[in-house]
Structures are given as C-alpha cells and as structure tokens.
Amino acid sequence: MKYARIEVRDRKGIFDAVAGGLKKDIRDLGVKGVKDIEYIRVYSVRGDFSGRDLRRIAEDILTDRVSQECGYPGGFGTRSSKNAHVVEVAYNAGVMDPVEESVIKAVKDSGLTGVNSVTTSKRYVIKGALSAGQIDKITDRLLYNRVIQHIVTRREDEKAAAPYRFRRREIDLISADDRILQGISAQRQLYLSLAEMKAVQKHFKKLGRNPTDCEIETLAQTWSEHCKHKTMMGAVRYNGRKIGNLLKETVMKATRELDRPWCVSVFKDNAGIIRFDPGHDICFKVETHNHPSALEPYGGAETGIGGVIRDTMGTGRGARPIINTDVFCFGVPDMPLSSVPKGALHPKRVLKGVVSGVRDYGNKMGIPTVNGAVCFDGRYTGNPLVFCGNVGILPRRFSTKKVSPGDLIVAVGGRTGRDGIHGATFSSAELTVESEAVSGTAVQIGNPITEKKVVDTLLKARDLGLYAAITDCGAGGFSSAVGEMGKDTGAEVHLEKAPLKYRGLEPWEIWVSEAQERMVLAVKRKDLKRLMNVFRSENVEATVIGKFTNTGKLRIYFRRHLIADLDMSFMHEGLPRVTRKAVWKRGKEDKSILPPKRADLTPDLLNLLSSWNVCSKEWIIRQYDHEVQGGSVLKPLVGVNNDGPSDASVTRPLFDSNKGIALANGINPCYGDIDPYWMAAGAIDEALRQIVAVGGTVENIALLDNFCWGNTENPDQLGGLVRASLACYDMAKVYRTPFISGKDSLNNEFNTGTKTVSIPPTLLISAIGVIDDVRRTISPDVKGPGSLIYVVGRTFQEMGGSQYFRVKRKKGGMVPRVRPHGSLRLMKKVASAIKAGLVASAHDCSEGGIAVCLAEMLFAGGYGAEVSLERVPRERSIDRDDVLLFSESNSRFVIEVPAEKQKAFEGAMKGVPSGRIGRVSEGRGLVIRGLGGGNVVKTDCGTLRNRWKKPFERLMHEQS
Amino acid sequence: MNKVKTIILRTAGTNCDRETAYAFRAAGAEADLVHINTLLKQKAALAEYHILAIPGGFTYGDDVASGKVFANELKAGLKEQLSGFLAEGRLIIGICNGFQVLVKMGLLPGAKKRQGCKIEATLSLNDSGRFEDRWVYLKRPGRDICVWTRGLPEAIYVPVAHAEGKFIPKDAGVLEALRKNGQIVFRYARKEGGSPGYPGNPNGSVDDIAGVCDPTGRILGLMPHPERHVTYVQHPNWRRFGRKTEEMGIGLRIFENGVKFARG
CATH class of the missing domain: 3.90.650.10 (PurM-like C-terminal domain)
Incomplete structure (x- = not known):
C-alpha cells in the first residue's frame, strides 16, 4: 500500500481568512511577536494509486487552482526553524472526520478506485521569534483540544485494529459488599448510587445469577438522571410538605388541569405536539448539552443541536425540522486569562466554539436559527449552559406511533463507534479539573450532512407509510431507543448486525454508544424492502438489527450469545425511589436599597446598553442562517438598518398559508439568586410578553421548561428547584398556557480542586404560539x-x-x-x-x-x-x-x-x-x-x- | 410550449430546494425535486427539462471547498448531457452553493472559454472568515447580457447567507473579459450608490461581484438568494412601509424571467 501526503495552502496574495482570525485570537492571548501564519490543509492518502492518479487527486480535487497551491507526494516539506514553528493537529482515532468520507467520494466519482483511506489534519506555520512556551500556549489554547485532537509528531501509520475476540463477561455483583458495589459504579462510570446498585444486586440475587456487562450498562443508562429525571420525577419533602412526584405535581399538573384542546401530545413523545392548522401539527423541544460543551465547545454544541433536531425528527412518525432556537449562558467573555480556573476553558473560547458548533450544524441542516438569548455570569465559567431547541411540522395523521410485536428494528443513519460512550451518565456528574481526561469519550463531533440525508429520506418513507414508529438515538444510544420503544412489548437485538465505524467495539459499547445521526424505526416485515430502497436511493445506510417481541423482555445477542436478558418492567420500574429533602428559607428583601442618587442618568443608561447581558449579540446572530426555508417573516435583527433587537420571532412555515409560529425565550438567572419562584414566574411572563409584543395572543401559547441547577442533593438547591416548579404551576394555571415538554439538567457545578462553584439556578422558559395571520404582526x-x-x-x-x-x-x-x-x-x-x-x-x-x-x-x-x-x-x-x-x-x-x-x-x-x-x-x-x-x-x-x-x-x- | 419544466437538482446537503421549487412554481413553471442518484441512473431525463436549478445548501458538507465535491460528481457523470442541454439553448441557474458548483465545474463564468481556459474563477472564504447572513442591495451594471434579469430595476434587495462567497477571478484578463462581455450581472452596492465596502459587500468579492452569467446569458450564478424574497412578508422591513413597494418580493422577477425566456 502506498502513502502520500497532499498539502494545500492559499496562494501568495490571496487573503487567508483562517490565518487572519487566528492572528486576532493570538493577540487576545497576549502573545506578541507573531509575524505571519500560514495555514495548510493536509490530506494523507493511502492505497494503490499511480503518480498520475495522485496528481489528479491533488490538483483537480483537493486544490482550488485559482486561489490555492498544493504540494505532494510529501507535502511542502515545511520544517520548524528558529523563526517558523510548525504545529500539526489531527483528530484522535475514533473521532468522526466528515471530510474523509467526502474526499473518498470525490476520488471515486473521478473514476479512481485504488484509494483506501484518506485522513486529514491541519498544519500551522507560525512565523516570528517566539519561545517554546509561547508556541505551547498558542497550541493549547487555540489550535487544538486534546479531548478530540492531538498534535502530530511524526508520520502516522494506520494502526491495525487488533482482531476482536468476543468473550461474555459477567460482573460479580451477587457477592459484592457495599464498598465493592460503589467501586464498580465508579470504575465503570455508571454513576449509580449505592441504593441503586443494591436494587440491581437484589434483582439479580433473585434471578440467581450475576449481570453481564451489557446488562449493568443498560440499567445505568436507563436509570441515569438524564434519562429518568430521578429528581424532577422523584419524591421531595419540602419545608415539611410531602410532594410525591415533583414534576407531575407542578408542571405536568397544570397541563392536565388546563386540558387545552389544541394540545396533541404532551410529555410523552420526544417533543410536545400542538395543533397548527387543520392539516398540520407542530412539535417543539428544547434541551441542554452542558457538560460536553464545557469540555469541547464546538463538538458539544454541534451534537447538542443535532440531538434536539433528531428529537423532532423522531416525534410522532417524524416531523420536518423548521426552526432552531439557541440560548447560552457563559462566563464573562472578557475575564482575564489568569482568573480562569484550571481545567476550564476561557469563556470567550467557549462562546466562539459553541456558536460555531450551533452555526455549522444548523446552517448545514438548512434550519433557520431565528431566536435565542445569551446570559453572562462568572459562575458559568466552568460549567456553561447550552440550550438548543427545534420546532418541527408534521401532517396531523403522523402525530402518533405504535410499536407492535413482530415489527423489525431498523437502525438508520450514521454508523456506531466508540464516540459518545457514557454521555447519559456523565451528564449527571460534577465537572472537575479531570473531566477532560476521564470523560473524553463522552464528547463527539457531529456530521450534519448525514443527519440531513436521514431527514430527507425519512420524510419520504414516512409519507409512503413505510414504518410504524420511530425514535432517535440520543443519550444511551440503542439502549435507550430500543428500550423505550419496546417498553410495552419486548425486544430482541442482534448487535453484531449494527454497522460499525471501525472494529474492536465490545458489544456493550455498541449498545450504549451515543454515536450521532442515528434513528431507530419499527417496520412491518412487508414494508421492509420498499423502505430499504428509499434509504438506498440517497445513500443512507439502514440495517435490521432485531425485532420487537411480545415477551416483555429485552434480549440482546452477540453472535448468537445471549448477553442481556432483562425484564422491561425491571428496567423501567425497578429504580428505587428516594425521598429527597428540600428546604427554602426566604431571604430578606430590602426594597429600599438603592445606589446614590444622581441627577444625570445618561451615563447609567449608556453603561447598561454596553453591559454584557444587554448589549447587541449581532456578532453571534449573523452567523446563523435565519432565512433558509424562506419562512422567516419577523427576523432576529430588526429596524431600519436590520441591527436592532427583536422580541419573538415569527415564521411562516407553509408557502401557501399566512399562518405563523411565534417563538420566544424567557430567562433571567439574576433573579434566581434572590428567589427562584419569581425567577420562574418572570421567565414565563417574559416569554409571553415577547409573543404578545409581536402580535400573538396568550390564548394559544404552549410552554417548555428547562431547569438547570446545581447539586440538588443539597436541600437548599432542591428547595429552589421546588420553588421554581411551583411557580410554573401557579403561572401556567392563571395564563392558561400549558407546558408540553421539558427537560432538566442537574449537577451543574465545577470543582476547581479547591472549591465547588455552582451555576446560578437557571430556568429557561421557551414559548411557542400560533399566529393566525403573519401580515398582522x-x-x-x-x-x-x-x-x-x-x-x-x-x-x-x-x-x-x-x-x-x-x-x-x-x-x-x-x-x-x-x-x-x-x-x-x-x-x-x-x-x-x-x-x-x-x-x-x-x-x-x-x-x-x-x-x-x-x-x-x-x-x-x-x-x-x-x-x-x-x-x-x-x-x-x-x-x-x-x-x-x-x-x-x-x-x-x-x-x-x-x-x-x-x-x-x-x-x-x-x-x-x-x-x-x-x-x-x-x-x-x-x-x-x-x-x-x-x-x-x-x-x-x-x-x-x-x-x-x-x-x-x-x-x-x-x-x- | 405550455408548461416550462424545471429540474431542481438535489444531493446530500442541498437545503434550499423546496423554496427554490416554490419560486419556480410561483413564476408559473413546473418544478421537480430530483436527487442526483436518480438523474445519474437516467441521464437522458435531463433533456425533458427546460431549466436546471442547482439550489443552495452545503453539498457534501462543503468539505474540501464549497461545491467542489458536487461539481466533481456532475463533471464526471453528466458532462455530455449538460453539453447537450446547453446546446439546446436551455437555462441553468445556480444559487449560493449552486453558484459555487457551477464555478467549480468551469461552467461559469466561461469568459475566455474559447481560449481554452477552464477554471476561471473561484468563490472562497469570506474575508470575515465566517458564515454571515444579511440583506444586501445588488445593482446591475449598465449593460449585461443575462436573460434572467431583463427588466429588473437597477437595484434589488435580497439576503446572502454563506461562508464562501468571495468571488475571485483567476486573473485580470478574466475580469476584463467579464466586464467587456457584459457577464457581470450583479454587484454588491449601497442603496444610495457608491462603493459598498464591508458589510455592503459581505465577503470581499473582487469588483463587488455578486453574480455572473456565461457568454450566452443563459447560465446565471449568484451568491444571494432571490428565492428567499419572492413575497413581501419576507422583506425584513415591510412593516416600515405603509404599502407594498416594488422592492418587496423582487426575487420572484428573476424566476419569472427565466420561465418566460424558456417559454420562448
């Protein structure tokens, strides 16, 4: 097999915008002395190809000869010297690199068949008299993130993956004492409490056997805070009052009591569904992707928005995603570098990474991002919040789904890899200095084009009636998707059938991997062939991995070995219930506190306008496509110069109708420090006000909640959460605005090694309203x-x-x-x-x-x-x-x-x-x-x- | 001829196909969304259409360079059919990513095609280094040969949304030929006139070029999105005017022109 290295760079005289941006960032770091930067794209090609083939690949495919030049087969041969420092960055093994697939396609399209693999890297030549320390600083802070990338030190040969040998593994739980139980939970990153481990132990004692690795991993995913909402759905003793199920007795209770006729599906599906017009429903979901975004802002945010888009794609029998909304909470973006705690990224880097991630995924999917908000507070530095939301539209007849025994389980979209293992459990852990080392696999890079291909074909298959039910692979991967879908029936899965990105995965890893861009369908046998044709016609991979049964059991096989045999009822109902203690002590609010009186308030007004929480976010907003799909009729930037702030956005989703969707977000963490009850009430009022301000009516607005809190094992923190939930109930009842979906993310705190910093209690209220006629907004x-x-x-x-x-x-x-x-x-x-x-x-x-x-x-x-x-x-x-x-x-x-x-x-x-x-x-x-x-x-x-x-x-x- | 048939060509990452189809339908044409795989299986089907539209999006993720992988695929798979299509006098429009595809195929601008020059220009990363969405004014030069823009007002208002839209001709000769041939169709401009600078010229395009046509005037490529401004409520400031103005929904006129020309 041959190896060649093709390097591509901009010609002299062409303005290199990548290098230009990097120079600004280096100046921000306080590193002086950089004269120039050269940015080189590197493609390493392996296979059997002639010199002529290589020339075509390099010059016709990889180089834009108007503006670029290339060097091959050994690149330009630039070496580090006294005043030119070369740094090359490549993805870690197992991290998705979307470019590879595209290059291989282009090579094949050109009729060249001998190329086996292409890997990419980025090479920077930093010119100027700089010390090794300065180069390290630039490299660490700007050029790469060790969670997903590494610095290339020599030519990397493909590491031959060792042939995989299967061995069925059991975890000795039956004989374990408490200390060992806790040890197992910690060592496997299960994040199960002792009580939960004991419940598992008891169950298997009754069965008279030990669980397999696959079984215990399945339970850890299913019982994770992320999937099960143990706190929000749990019992609480609050200031002496007993609440059986916090969510059901507050947020969901309001919805139930209001019983609005236009609510089609609430708190049931991947997103809440409401009626739009006689022919269509719309669905809406917002969720967070905080911990991955803290470690790798770009990938974390990308997979956050990618995940929530899959939620609407997996709602009912599939919705077309039409609107994105994004709300972020960051540390103060101009804080001094020296104040950033070890293990945390600088807030400006987090901001830029998160914005690019949301931008790239949303724009490439062709979904307009029309609304959002950004809040700044020092306590978000180590634990930023990234809320991503998506609205989908679907014909009314597709708003339901049903899985029946005998239906085939079909996995569609991306392949499964080791990326995103333990994302669900990790999201419930406290972030620490070490998180990047321990939980690196929880972070991934997305591929929006794969997801776009999936949605294109999925909607075709839906319209042809080729599947009965659908859900997305989110947290917990197949384990959650199949576990949820087969909850009332049972399921049998053959994991060796799942298409993998590379060899060597343990079966349990395949089962819980959160690799992106995957959906799971329930398909009648008679429809399978036609369904497969739809996917094949647009190069989307689809594979039967098992079937739904009527056994009430989850049975997983790997090469005919039974590696999991779990009762669905134990998986979904076996979680031990705990009662948590919550306390709320009302602080004293002194109304009379005021700053000294001043006659001229002009400077105060100007300072307010320039404060981080108020100032223009145009730099962010412009990077999102707000116009794609042609539906945006009240945009995020308004006014005579298109640069003023707006309230709710208004979208007209159907070309032949003037009905519209108003979307708004209410959030104000500053109030939560004083009283989360009034923070929650204020967020609801704000979201409604924004929709009313553009011409909507409170009469047909639905709400979503997203609670982001610190550690709710702490009774004071939980007390605040209860107060906010109570406010949601009280307000929703009066306004008659039902909650239709929601999410919570707890344990948002950062441990610097010496102290733990909790985020301010933060509740995002997202509101969606139907507008009768957009021409009146x-x-x-x-x-x-x-x-x-x-x-x-x-x-x-x-x-x-x-x-x-x-x-x-x-x-x-x-x-x-x-x-x-x-x-x-x-x-x-x-x-x-x-x-x-x-x-x-x-x-x-x-x-x-x-x-x-x-x-x-x-x-x-x-x-x-x-x-x-x-x-x-x-x-x-x-x-x-x-x-x-x-x-x-x-x-x-x-x-x-x-x-x-x-x-x-x-x-x-x-x-x-x-x-x-x-x-x-x-x-x-x-x-x-x-x-x-x-x-x-x-x-x-x-x-x-x-x-x-x-x-x-x-x-x-x-x-x- | 009664019905003008438009093929809206899609592939992985195309994302402005539905609104482009709507614009053509609103302009009186039939519009079919066709995936490249379907067309490659039945190449002759291209001849059934009068207009080929390559819509916006991020085909194949814009990996390597925007539009490059799709351009390569079309060149390799449809070269003859496309030559035939053009020889018949049919029309092509490439919007945003579609423009990038046409340029990277060498179909645009084609100013010195006879002299054997293949790739004459490129669309590269914006000077700002990032994707930007904003509304811009486009002005038509005094004289152009494009059939898609006949009778349009001197200035139109449309959104751009791209990261790689900086038009760079290969050399001064190409630019000169474009000017001389009347192939420059749109320039970024200030409404009041004069050189726009950033952000009026949102990407740093040479000579403020936003759109060009081929020497026949029948192939149009442009970075801005006329299909996103075919009705007045899409205009960002329709609420500031007491009535509908000519400026509102102006993008539709481009599609109407194409359909009218195709009808003959």
Whole structure:
C-alpha cells in the first residue's frame, strides 16, 4: 500500500481568512511577536494509486487552482526553524472526520478506485521569534483540544485494529459488599448510587445469577438522571410538605388541569405536539448539552443541536425540522486569562466554539436559527449552559406511533463507534479539573450532512407509510431507543448486525454508544424492502438489527450469545425511589436599597446598553442562517438598518398559508439568586410578553421548561428547584398556557480542586404560539416621527437582580414579582390593540427596564424622542427617576401609537395601567425628563446604538 | 410550449430546494425535486427539462471547498448531457452553493472559454472568515447580457447567507473579459450608490461581484438568494412601509424571467 501526503495552502496574495482570525485570537492571548501564519490543509492518502492518479487527486480535487497551491507526494516539506514553528493537529482515532468520507467520494466519482483511506489534519506555520512556551500556549489554547485532537509528531501509520475476540463477561455483583458495589459504579462510570446498585444486586440475587456487562450498562443508562429525571420525577419533602412526584405535581399538573384542546401530545413523545392548522401539527423541544460543551465547545454544541433536531425528527412518525432556537449562558467573555480556573476553558473560547458548533450544524441542516438569548455570569465559567431547541411540522395523521410485536428494528443513519460512550451518565456528574481526561469519550463531533440525508429520506418513507414508529438515538444510544420503544412489548437485538465505524467495539459499547445521526424505526416485515430502497436511493445506510417481541423482555445477542436478558418492567420500574429533602428559607428583601442618587442618568443608561447581558449579540446572530426555508417573516435583527433587537420571532412555515409560529425565550438567572419562584414566574411572563409584543395572543401559547441547577442533593438547591416548579404551576394555571415538554439538567457545578462553584439556578422558559395571520404582526422598531409613546403596565420598586444593580455593583433589593391576573388582563388588551391595527411598534420591557426598552426601539427605528417620566404608571411610593427608568418589573410594554390612533388606543387600554409618556421626534435626539421636570437623560440614538454594539465589536476586534 | 419544466437538482446537503421549487412554481413553471442518484441512473431525463436549478445548501458538507465535491460528481457523470442541454439553448441557474458548483465545474463564468481556459474563477472564504447572513442591495451594471434579469430595476434587495462567497477571478484578463462581455450581472452596492465596502459587500468579492452569467446569458450564478424574497412578508422591513413597494418580493422577477425566456 502506498502513502502520500497532499498539502494545500492559499496562494501568495490571496487573503487567508483562517490565518487572519487566528492572528486576532493570538493577540487576545497576549502573545506578541507573531509575524505571519500560514495555514495548510493536509490530506494523507493511502492505497494503490499511480503518480498520475495522485496528481489528479491533488490538483483537480483537493486544490482550488485559482486561489490555492498544493504540494505532494510529501507535502511542502515545511520544517520548524528558529523563526517558523510548525504545529500539526489531527483528530484522535475514533473521532468522526466528515471530510474523509467526502474526499473518498470525490476520488471515486473521478473514476479512481485504488484509494483506501484518506485522513486529514491541519498544519500551522507560525512565523516570528517566539519561545517554546509561547508556541505551547498558542497550541493549547487555540489550535487544538486534546479531548478530540492531538498534535502530530511524526508520520502516522494506520494502526491495525487488533482482531476482536468476543468473550461474555459477567460482573460479580451477587457477592459484592457495599464498598465493592460503589467501586464498580465508579470504575465503570455508571454513576449509580449505592441504593441503586443494591436494587440491581437484589434483582439479580433473585434471578440467581450475576449481570453481564451489557446488562449493568443498560440499567445505568436507563436509570441515569438524564434519562429518568430521578429528581424532577422523584419524591421531595419540602419545608415539611410531602410532594410525591415533583414534576407531575407542578408542571405536568397544570397541563392536565388546563386540558387545552389544541394540545396533541404532551410529555410523552420526544417533543410536545400542538395543533397548527387543520392539516398540520407542530412539535417543539428544547434541551441542554452542558457538560460536553464545557469540555469541547464546538463538538458539544454541534451534537447538542443535532440531538434536539433528531428529537423532532423522531416525534410522532417524524416531523420536518423548521426552526432552531439557541440560548447560552457563559462566563464573562472578557475575564482575564489568569482568573480562569484550571481545567476550564476561557469563556470567550467557549462562546466562539459553541456558536460555531450551533452555526455549522444548523446552517448545514438548512434550519433557520431565528431566536435565542445569551446570559453572562462568572459562575458559568466552568460549567456553561447550552440550550438548543427545534420546532418541527408534521401532517396531523403522523402525530402518533405504535410499536407492535413482530415489527423489525431498523437502525438508520450514521454508523456506531466508540464516540459518545457514557454521555447519559456523565451528564449527571460534577465537572472537575479531570473531566477532560476521564470523560473524553463522552464528547463527539457531529456530521450534519448525514443527519440531513436521514431527514430527507425519512420524510419520504414516512409519507409512503413505510414504518410504524420511530425514535432517535440520543443519550444511551440503542439502549435507550430500543428500550423505550419496546417498553410495552419486548425486544430482541442482534448487535453484531449494527454497522460499525471501525472494529474492536465490545458489544456493550455498541449498545450504549451515543454515536450521532442515528434513528431507530419499527417496520412491518412487508414494508421492509420498499423502505430499504428509499434509504438506498440517497445513500443512507439502514440495517435490521432485531425485532420487537411480545415477551416483555429485552434480549440482546452477540453472535448468537445471549448477553442481556432483562425484564422491561425491571428496567423501567425497578429504580428505587428516594425521598429527597428540600428546604427554602426566604431571604430578606430590602426594597429600599438603592445606589446614590444622581441627577444625570445618561451615563447609567449608556453603561447598561454596553453591559454584557444587554448589549447587541449581532456578532453571534449573523452567523446563523435565519432565512433558509424562506419562512422567516419577523427576523432576529430588526429596524431600519436590520441591527436592532427583536422580541419573538415569527415564521411562516407553509408557502401557501399566512399562518405563523411565534417563538420566544424567557430567562433571567439574576433573579434566581434572590428567589427562584419569581425567577420562574418572570421567565414565563417574559416569554409571553415577547409573543404578545409581536402580535400573538396568550390564548394559544404552549410552554417548555428547562431547569438547570446545581447539586440538588443539597436541600437548599432542591428547595429552589421546588420553588421554581411551583411557580410554573401557579403561572401556567392563571395564563392558561400549558407546558408540553421539558427537560432538566442537574449537577451543574465545577470543582476547581479547591472549591465547588455552582451555576446560578437557571430556568429557561421557551414559548411557542400560533399566529393566525403573519401580515398582522408588528416589530419593535419605532416607525415614524410624531407618533405617541406609551408605557403599559405598572412599574414597582423592584430593583433586585436588575442589570442596573449589576452595573452599579449593588446587591439586594426586591426581585420583580409577577401579578399574573393583572398581567393576563393587560396582555389580552395589548394583543387586541395590535390586532386592531392601533400599534405601530411594541417592545417587551425586561433587562434594563423602560430606559433600555425605549432606547432599543428608537435606535432600531433611527429616530429620537421626547419623553417625560411623569406619566409612567407606577407604585405610588416611587420618587426616583432611576427606579422608573431601570426597574425590571414584569408585565410591561413600551408601545408606539400613530397619532391618529390615540383615542382608539387609549380606549382599548381602559382598565389597565397605561400612560402616554411622550412622542417620537423628527431628529435623532433623546430627551427624558424626570419627575422633577429636569432632564435626566439627554443623548441621541446614534450614541445609544454605538454603545449597545460596542462590547462584541471590541471583543472580536471588529468594526461594522 | 405550455408548461416550462424545471429540474431542481438535489444531493446530500442541498437545503434550499423546496423554496427554490416554490419560486419556480410561483413564476408559473413546473418544478421537480430530483436527487442526483436518480438523474445519474437516467441521464437522458435531463433533456425533458427546460431549466436546471442547482439550489443552495452545503453539498457534501462543503468539505474540501464549497461545491467542489458536487461539481466533481456532475463533471464526471453528466458532462455530455449538460453539453447537450446547453446546446439546446436551455437555462441553468445556480444559487449560493449552486453558484459555487457551477464555478467549480468551469461552467461559469466561461469568459475566455474559447481560449481554452477552464477554471476561471473561484468563490472562497469570506474575508470575515465566517458564515454571515444579511440583506444586501445588488445593482446591475449598465449593460449585461443575462436573460434572467431583463427588466429588473437597477437595484434589488435580497439576503446572502454563506461562508464562501468571495468571488475571485483567476486573473485580470478574466475580469476584463467579464466586464467587456457584459457577464457581470450583479454587484454588491449601497442603496444610495457608491462603493459598498464591508458589510455592503459581505465577503470581499473582487469588483463587488455578486453574480455572473456565461457568454450566452443563459447560465446565471449568484451568491444571494432571490428565492428567499419572492413575497413581501419576507422583506425584513415591510412593516416600515405603509404599502407594498416594488422592492418587496423582487426575487420572484428573476424566476419569472427565466420561465418566460424558456417559454420562448
């Protein structure tokens, strides 16, 4: 077999954007002295090929001869020298490299058959007088991540995989004492508690045998916090009150009691399903991928979004994914490098990696990302949060599924490898300095094109009625997918049939691997041939790996050896129930705490606009395709220059209909530190406000929850979680907005070796609403001079957790309450006014209060305003301008009304607090007069806009 | 001829196929979504169509370079059929990834084809180094020979969404020939006129080139997405105008032109 190395680089005179970006990052690291960087793509080709073949591969396929040049068969031969340092980065064995498959295809298409394998690597030549220490710093911080990559030190020959020899392995559990049980759990990374290990032991004692490795791994996956939601679905003793099942008695109870007719499937399928129009349903799911993103931001985020897309693909009998939404919580992105704890990545690197991962996967799948949010707090540094969501649409007749005994189990899509082993169990572990070494296999790289091929063919097969049920391979891989689908029937699987990426996997590894882009179908035997043809026609791999039975048992075979024989009932019901203790002690909220009084609040407003939680996220948003599929009719960036912030997004999913989908997220971790109850209530109110602000109605909004908490073994942490859950129930009941799906991620903390840092309790509420006619929706940018500005909703002295306090480094204060009955009444009135065409623009008032809300509307629209705080509806005791401007009381909107609609609008607002505070002016100046009559803010919308855009421009060294 | 038939060619990673089909249907054509494997099995089927559209997406992940692997596949598998298709006077449009494919096949721009020059240009990584989605103004040069843009207003408003859209001609001779032949169809521009700079020119394209046609004017390739702006509610600022303007839904006109020309 021959080996050749083909290297490709940009020609001289062509601007190398990869190298350009890298230079900026190196400057950020504080490394000086880099003169130039050369970026080289390396392809290592193996097989039987002639010199002529190689020339065609190198020059016609791998090189763009207009802008690039290539060197082969030995590359350019660049070596490290005093002032040129060569670093080459390659993927670790077993990590997916999508490029290899594409290159092999191209080679074959060109009629060259002798190439057996292609591997890729990246080579950087860093020029300048740099020390070894500086090169190491650049390499470690920027060029590679040891979780998935390594530095190439010499030519790598293909390691011949040792032939695999099967041996049935049992784990000696029956004779184990407590210490050994715990040892087994730890050593195998099962993350099962002692009580759980004992339940397994007891079960097998009764059977009179030991479990196999495959059985114990299956139980660990099935019983993981990730799959089973042991805490949320568990019993809690909360301040003396007994709650049997936290989720069922709060979030799900609201849904059950509300019993809305348009809820099609709730808390049952991979995503919640609601009615869209007479012919279609839509489904929505949001989940997190926090721990993998902490270790490998790009791969973690990629597989996060890839996974949630598969959730909707696996809902009912399969939905078409149409909208992505992403919400992130990061450490402060400009924190000094020296303050980043060991074992954690710098927040800016996490941010860039996560954004690229979500971008690449979502864009390549062709799904618009139209909505999102980003929160910053130092406590997310070691444990960032990455929420990924997806909406799918499906014809109503496909909203159900049914598995019957005799149905074949068909695995579709990507092959199985050792990647993603123990993802489900790892997600429940605390992150530590060592996590990257211990749990590296839990992290993977995705291949969006594989998933796109799967969805294309799957929808064809669905429409032809060729399968009866479907689910995705997510956490726990086949183990969870088949285990779930066969729960009520039984299943028999022959693992040697599963297509593998490479040899050498233990059967249990095949069974629990979370390799990406795989779906599992239940197929009637008579449909198999046609089904296989559909997949084959577009080069998608599909394989029968077993069948569903009527035994009530999960039986797994490997080359005819029975390696697992588990009762479905024990798998799904055998988990011992524990009652956890939860405590909540109400802290004292001192309403009167305020920063010193200042006459001119202009600097405060400008600082707020430039604070990380408020500032423009355009740098992120622009990297997502918001337009693909052609459905985006209210975009994430709005206004005269398409750069202002929006509230909910609006999508028109069907070309021949004006019905739409509004999507919004409510999140504010700053409130959770004071009281998670009001954080949860506020997040719900915020998500609803955003949809109302664009022209939706509360009447047909469904909610999703995503709880991210610290260690809930700690009664205080669990107490907070209970409070947030109770708020979900209370609010949903009043607003009549059912929860249709949700997720929780616990144990979000980072152990630095000396202390444990918990994330702030964080609840993301995602809201989805059906819009009757997108042509009646509005955007938040002000439309024209002369129109009137109103504040609707009452302002209270609720400064606790506000961005104003954060900027002022002030602690304490009262957290914003939600008064849901009044809020509902108000939102209904605002919605009707918008529907009646009385409103030119409206914006949800949240972080930064009225001041930020108004500023955003103005600079988005490109006009100034003259405003007085005198008529802002407010709690009577408020006597300070900063409170009126910056308090973050819930249930408020700033609304622009055309002058000729004044009477009608004021009539429509009868019965709710509303005040006309001023008007949009012809010029660009903004003047706000305070309660005393003097100016408290005087600036112009250009300055407001610049200050709002500045932080990311500076962070990324860019000017727009 | 009554019905104009359009083939929307798909493969792994194509993702703008449905909205492109919709645009052609809205323009009065029939549109079939056909996977490359199907066409390669029945190559003669191409001749049944009047228009070939290669839509946007990330074919084969844009691995190696955007559009490259798909271009290679088409060159290897459909060369004759495509020559025949063009010899019949039929139309081709490549949008975004489709444009990249046409350029990397050597079908565009073809300015000095007679002199034996094959690959005359490329579309490479944006100067910003990353994918960007934004709305841009395109202006038509004074004179072009493209059949797809006849009668369009001087400026149109459409979104771009790509990472590799920087148009680079092979050399000054190619650029000169493009200008002389009237093959430059769209340039990134400021609405008020004048050189756009970044981000008006979102990728750093040489001479602000956003779209080109071949010397016959029948093959059009462009980075922006007219199929994403065929109705007014897709315009980012339709709410700021009191009424529908000519600017809104302008992308449809390009498809209508193609269909009209194909109808003869």
